[in-house]
Amino acid sequence: MRILVTGAAGRVGSTVALGLRERHQVRGHDRVPMPQLSDTVVGDLTDFDAVLRATQGMDAVAHIGGLPGGDQWQAIHDSNIVGTYHVFEACRVNGVRRVAYASRAGVLSHHPRGRMRTVDMVPTPVGHYTVSKVFGESLAYSYAHQYGMGCVCVRIGNFHLDRDQPQHPHHLSHGDCVRVFEQALTWPDVRYEVVFGVSGSNWPMYDLEHGRQAIGYYPQDVAYVPEEEWDR
Numbered sequence: 306m307r308i309l310v311t312g313a314a315g316r317v318g319s320t321v322a323l324g325l326r327e328r329h330q331v332r333g334h335d336r337v338p339m340p341q342l343s344d345t346v347v348g349d350l351t352d353f354d355a356v357l358r359a360t361q362g363m364d365a366v367a368h369i370g371g372l373p374g375g376d377q378w379q380a381i382h383d384s385n386i387v388g389t390y391h392v393f394e395a396c397r398v399n400g401v402r403r404v405a406y407a408s409r410a411g412v413l414s415h416h417p418r419g420r421m422r423t424v425d426m427v428p429t430p431v432g433h434y435t436v437s438k439v440f441g442e443s444l445a446y447s448y449a450h451q452y453g454m455g456c457v458c459v460r461i462g463n464f465h466l467d468r469d470q471p472q473h474p475h476h477l478s479h480g481d482c483v484r485v486f487e488q489a490l491t492w493p494d495v496r497y498e499v500v501f502g503v504s505g506s507n508w509p510m511y512d513l514e515h516g517r518q519a520i521g522y523y524p525q526d527v528a529y530v531p532e533e534e535w536d537r
Contacts, residue, residue, distance in 0.1 A: 306329045306330070306364045306365055306490065306491065307329070307330045307332070307362060307363050307364045307365075308325055308329050308330065308331050308332070308363065308364065308365050308366070308367060308490060309331075309332045309333075309334060309359055309360055309363045309365075309366045309367070309401075310322040310325070310331060310332070310333055310334070310366075310367045310369060311334045311335070311350065311356075311359070311366065311367070311368050311369055311370030311371075311392060312334075312335055312368075312369040312370030312371065312407075313333030313334060313335050313339045313342060313345070313369075313370075314333070314335035314336075314337050314338070314339050315335070315369065315370070315373065316373075316464060316466045317369050317407065317461065317464050317482060318333075318335070318367075318369040318370065319339075319341070320464075320466070320479055320482050320483065321367055321369060321482060321483055321486045322339075322341075322342060322367075323341060323342075324479075324480075324482070324483030324487070325367075325483065325486070325487060325490075326342070328487075330344070331344065332344040332345065332346065332359065332363065333345040333346070334346045334347075334348065334355075334356070334359040334370065335347065335370060336348070336349050346358055346359040349388075350370055350371060350384055350387070350388025350389075350391055350392065351383050351384070351387055351388055351391070352391075353391045353394070353395065356388075356391045356392055356395045357395045357398060357399065359395070360392070360395040360396050360398075360399045360401055361399050362399070363396075363399065363401050364401065364402065364403065365401065365402065365403035365404070365405070365490045365491075366392065366396055366401055366403070366404050366405070367404075367405045367407070367486050367489075367490060368389065368392045368393075368404055368405070368406050368407060368441075369407040369486075370384075370388065370392075371384045371385040371388055371389065371407075371437075372384045372385055372434065374434050375433075375434055376432050376433045376434060377433070378433050381433045381434055381437050382433075382437075385434070385437035385438075385440075385441070386437055386440055389406075389437070389440070389441045389444060390444060392404070393444055393445070393448045393454075396448075396454065397448060397452050397454065401454070402454060402455055403454070403455040403456075403457075403490055403491075403495070404445065404448070404454060404455070404456050404457075405456075405457045405458075405459055405486050405489035405490050406441050406442065406445050406456060406457070406458045406459065407459055407461055407502075408438045408439075408441060408442050408458045408459060408460045408461065408499075409435065409438050409460055409461055409462075410422070410460045410461060410462045410475060410501060410502070410503060410511070411430075411435055411438075412428040412429070412430050412435055412438055412439055412442075412460060413426055413428060413429060413460075414429065414431070414435075415429035415431060416429060417536075418510075418536035419535075419536040421509055421510060421511065421512055422501065422510060422511045422512060423512040423515070424499040424500070424501070424512065424515055428442075441458070442458045442499065445457075445458050445497065446497050449496050449497035450496070450497065453496075455495040455496060455497075456495075456496075456497050456498075457489035457490075457492075457495060457497075457498045457499075457500060457519075457520060458497075458498070458499045458500070459485055459486060459489055459500055459501075459502040460499065460500065460501050460502055461477055461482075461502040461503075462474075462475040462476055462477045462501070462502060462503035462504075462511075463475045463476050463477065464476075464477045464482060469526075470526055470528075471503075471504040471505075471506065471526055471527070471528035472528050472530075473506070473528055473530065474503060474506035474508045474509075474510035474511060474528060474530065475503060475510070476503065476504055476528055477502050477503050477504055478504045478524075478525075478526035480525055480526060481502075481503075481504045481505075481524045481525060481526050482502070484522060484523075484524065484525065485500065485502045485516070485520075485522045485524075486502075488516075488520040488521050488522045489520055489522075492519075492520040492521050495519075495520065498519040498520060500515060500516035500519055500520055500522060501513060501515075501516060503524070504524045504525075504526040504527065504528060505524040505525075505526065505527040505528070506527060506528040506529075506530065507527070507528070507529050507530060507532075508528070508530045508532075508535050
């Protein structure tokens with residue numbers, strides 16, 4: 306497949322882009338150069354023309370770009386609200402049939418810690434950054450049902466570039482990061498799905514069975530937490 310990865314110079318984006326290029330034709334988009342990729346578009350998500358160029362000729366897009374945190378409204382608005390709209394609209398204009406959107410597991414952070422997170426829980430976003438992720442999920446739903454675009458929202462847990470293996474149910478290993486996005490981009494007959502982008506764990510904090518059924522995501526890395534440390 307011809308896949309665009311936005312945010313390809315970032316932690317998650319670079320991991321996904323480099324992992325996918327072993328099996329797919331990968332193009333990167335970011336505000337800074339991406340020397341590890343041969344096909345790149347340097348530009349800002351607020352520049353619709355640049356996003357339109359980046360999505361041209363692509364089969365699918367992993368939209369991982371945007372501000373990775375913080376709570377400054379104007380910056381979040383420009384990058385994560387307007388920028389995300391630009392990606393979906395450019396995909397519509399260019400006929401891209403699949404988008405994997407990088408959301409965050411933290412949209413459910415204010416549910417009790419001892420309760421398993423499921424995709425049908427009502428989001429409880431706190432802070433402009435998390436609110437922007439709920440906006441992106443809603444935009445994905447709208448484009449999926451209004452324009453027939455296949456959309457998968459991947460609610461990413463904690464990702465550490467300097468530590469691969471998971472140590473907590475919130476964690477996402479490097480290998481599972483590539484796996485969940487590849488499944489989100491390639492699994493057939495998807496209209497709209499939400500899945501948790503976390504690795505496996507003996508502490509059942511997240512419903513990973515839904516991801517297996519929805520897009521065939523089977524995490525290969527597992528965090529083992531002593532039961533006495535679980536929140537019940």
